[in-house]
Amino acid sequence: MLPLLLIFPIAQLTPPMPLPEEVVQPQEVRPLPGQLDTVPTFNSNSxxxxxxxxxxxxxxxxxxxxxxxxxxxxxxxxxxxxxxxxxxxxxxxxxxxxxxxxxxxxxxxxxxxxxxxxxxxxxxxxxxxxxxxxxxxxxxxxxxxxxxxxxxxxxxxxxxxxxxxxxxxxxxxxxxxxxxxxxxxxxxxxxxxxxxxxxxxxxxxxxxxxxxxxxxxxxxxxxxxxxxxxxxxxxxxxxxxxxxxxxxxxxxxxxxxxxxxxxGDLAGPRDKAPTPLEETGKPRIYGRVAGVAGGSRWRALLVDNPKGRYLTIPQPGQMFSYALSSLHGGTLGTGQIQSATMLVRYPDTAYRAHGNYGIQYNLKLPLYNNTQSPQTVSVSIQTPLKEEQLGKPGLRFLSTPAPQVFFRGTVRIRYKDEQNQPQTQFVHLVQKRGQAGEPLVLLKMKAGDRSLVEVDFLYPPDATPPQVLTVSTQAEPR
Known part of the structure; x- marks a missing residue:
């Protein structure tokens, strides 16, 4: 009698690993307020x-x-x-x-x-x-x-x-x-x-x-x-x-x-030439950057509207997000492209500074609890699946994140604790494709309370955009 493995190949004996399920997080995704400054960045990456x-x-x-x-x-x-x-x-x-x-x-x-x-x-x-x-x-x-x-x-x-x-x-x-x-x-x-x-x-x-x-x-x-x-x-x-x-x-x-x-001449070997930005029907090659990018820092005050002073927290059990490092083909339904424009570049290199490597994000969130009861509010960075238009009402994540690391870097969070004492935390994140992430901070806000949270980070090389900054309010216990 032939050995079992000769009759049934190993591939038939080992069931294939199921693909991770997509998890839709119903929520609003907003463009990030503010804009890049005008400080030029010499960007040598190609x-x-x-x-x-x-x-x-x-x-x-x-x-x-x-x-x-x-x-x-x-x-x-x-x-x-x-x-x-x-x-x-x-x-x-x-x-x-x-x-x-x-x-x-x-x-x-x-x-x-x-x-x-x-x-x-x-x-x-x-x-x-x-x-x-x-x-x-x-x-x-x-x-x-x-x-x-x-x-x-x-x-x-x-x-x-x-x-x-x-x-x-x-x-x-x-x-x-x-x-x-x-x-x-x-x-x-x-x-x-x-x-x-x-x-x-x-x-x-x-x-x-x-x-x-x-x-x-x-x-x-x-x-x-x-x-x-x-x-x-x-x-x-x-x-x-x-x-x-x-x-x-x-x-x-x-x-x-x-x-x-x-x-001398240009160093080599040359990277793949990028796909022109207007050619949306072709497989997209972003290319690597070699030139001067317009901008060094993105400052943003996240408030309810352009004339507002506060950011009203979501209702209990709800959340909303702001796009981070959004780019052509990956605006998460916001239509906002944050990639820095290239002031000068070589013809075979990226048309924009996709990923904004080395650019600092300074984000201020003056949170306001407008409910009649205490609420627990979290602020987090997440890495949803990249998409241009949201096909479903919310961001898509994976039940088991993919193996590829899409974000690896340190984030600074400043806020006041329950005793109204200023706190500064530095948190190192490693997020894989489709990973929802953990809260950077959990705030217990009294009814009518206001609390300023500041989030700062430099977009790290070897990261893959986009990410989102998410504000959520815990559901009330039943």
């Missing part, structure tokens, strides 16, 4: 995977450059932000055995140039830059964790956003950079090493908030570590300015970065 050195993003003028199309001619003055998020790998992996160890590190350089005839001062308000390995590995974390000290994170983008949310400036960044007339200075000069990693893959996320008292141009560049003619590692005798492993083997010099900027 190509995300960098295997060929070159120019990642340049806002320099094209005059005198070998490849004029690689330069977008956008000057900064006053407040601006710089965001960069790139990864690299040994390609192919056996290159690690053929090349010197220093050659396997790709360096990320960010250069600032003062084109004027007078010196310029650039203040660095907040700044952070971290690697995936070893600074912030992608690890499994609970869906909800208290994160008062900022020690909970998974991934470099998660850690960077948590630092900047707290107003930190990492110690590798000075408080100010002085750029003499007509000269350039390095704002960042750091490696993305892959030596010794399995697989040989690593990434770096960076966010810097700056203010300049004069005009400056900026560029992000990728360059492999430098070696001597005999192939040995080169050690620098002179330190490279700012955010640099001074004297580390292979670190490119300011002159080498300048040469790459003047004579």
């Amino acid at each position: 190509p995300e995977l960098v295997l060929k050195e070159g120019i990642l993003l340049s806002t320099f003028p094209p005059d005198g450059k070998k490849v004029p199309t690689a330069h977008l001619n956008f000057p900064f003055r006053g407040r601006f932000d710089i965001f960069a998020h790139h990864i690299t790998r040994a390609e192919p992996p056996e290159n690690l055995r053929r090349r010197s160890p220093s050659e396997t590190s790709l360096y990320l350089g960010i250069i600032l140039h003062n084109p004027s005839s007078e010196a310029v001062k650039v203040n660095i308000w907040q700044a952070a830059s971290y690697l995936s390995q070893p600074d912030a590995p992608f690890i499994e974390l609970p869906s909800f964790s208290q994160n008062m000290l900022g020690t909970i994170f998974a991934g470099p983008g998660d850690r960077v956003m948590s630092d900047v949310l707290r107003g930190r400036r990492q110690e590798i960044f000075p408080a100010q950079i002085d750029i003499p007339a007509g000269q350039s200075r390095m704002l960042l000069n750091l490696p993305i090493p892959v030596e010794g990693l399995t697989p040989p893959l690593n990434g770096r996320s960076t966010l810097i908030r700056l203010q300049s008292n004069g005009t400056v141009y900026a560029a992000s560049l990728a360059m492999f570590a430098r070696v001597n003619p005999d192939g040995s590692e080169r050690c620098l005798r002179q330190p490279v300015r700012v955010a640099s492993p001074t004297g580390e083997a292979g670190t490119p010099t300011l002159e080498e970065w300048q040469n790459l900027l003047d004579n």
